[in-house]
Amino acid sequence: MQLVINTYGSYLQKNGDCFKVKTDEKVFEVSCKKVSSILISTAAYITTDAIKMAVENNIDIVFIDEFGDPYGRVWHSKLGSTTLIRRKQFEIAETEEGFNLALEWVRTKFNNQIDFLKRLRQTRPHRSAEITSYTEKLQNVMSGLENISGTIIGECRSTIMGIEGSGGRIYFEALSSLMPERFRFDGRSRNPAKDEFNALLNYSYGVLYSKVEKACIIAGLDPYVGFIHTDHYNKKSLVFDLIENYRIWADEVVVNLFASRKAKVEHFDKIPNGLTLNKEGKAVLLTDFNSFMDESIRYKGRNIKRDNIIQFDCHRIANSLIGDKDETR
Helix, strand or coil: CEEEECCCCEEEEEECCEEEEECCCCEEEEEHHHCCEEEECCCEEECHHHHHHHHHCCCEEEEECCCCCEEEEECCCCCCCCHHHHHHHHHHCCCHHHHHHHHHHHHHHHHHHHHHHHHHHHCCHHHHHHHHHHHHHHHHHHHHHHHCCCCCHHHHHHHHHHHHHHHHHHHHHHHHHHCCHHHCCCCCCCCCECCHHHHHHHHHHHHHHHHHHHHHHHHCCCCCCCCCCCCCCCCCHHHHHHHHHCHHHHHHHHHHHHHCCCCCHHHEEEECCEEEECHHHHHHHHHHHHHHHCCEEEECCEEEEHHHHHHHHHHHHHHHHCCCHHHCC
16 A cells, blocks of 8 residues: 555654554554555655665655655665666667667557547447547557657657657547536646646656656666656656556546546645645545556456556566566566
């Protein structure tokens, strides 16, 4: 489970082999063996004993801002695996192998979006023709990936990102059209979000970023060495690349919050130039998001929780880099 500290002034400490959380309203304990990560999204106190127990039990402590973006984490100082993985990662960054990996992730993103729209169409038969039109537009944009010339990512980066951008505009226009009229939105807006949908989506993506970064570290991948996203100071380029495979999970959770009428206007606070999720809104989102991630689905021939798929994929990538074919299937 993910332990979420979401109440201002919470106090996190160690009590035996349990994490003890105190707030003004209640006190509760949870065994460290049941905790996979700790997410702190507000001003809170944490003891060094609690930090030490988290480190010793491979539990990362992630600090996220009001928009859901991780700005820091406490993690052990060991490499996740052999340094050879990172060396190979550097080697393929500008090669055909890196190019093929990058294209695979972009195709996965498009296919996830198309599949999601088709599933939404099944429960909205009166909108079938409209949704079909959007899926066809996405497929047409996606086909542009097959026409990219060159095998070096540096030569094609702008073209790939342009195709992604075109597809994103179509996809989010489709999602907006399916929202209750009160919650329709005009494209993506980041921090701050201009509307309720993007406020929820930005926060969900922020939580996903922390999960992808953790999976990279455990697998021995360098989060800062990407293929599509370029290297900049303190930019976790590989995390930005890999998350494209999993954004659909956040999309689905957020769409379902509106479809089930769980998302309400009182879950958002106005801030300069936009909106932000308040404490109640974060609790509603994280409850559904964590339940969704804890579900098992069929993936590459096995039943596996969504939350473990990211780690599974990162290990598969790492093993492919060092030529361990038995572990990449």
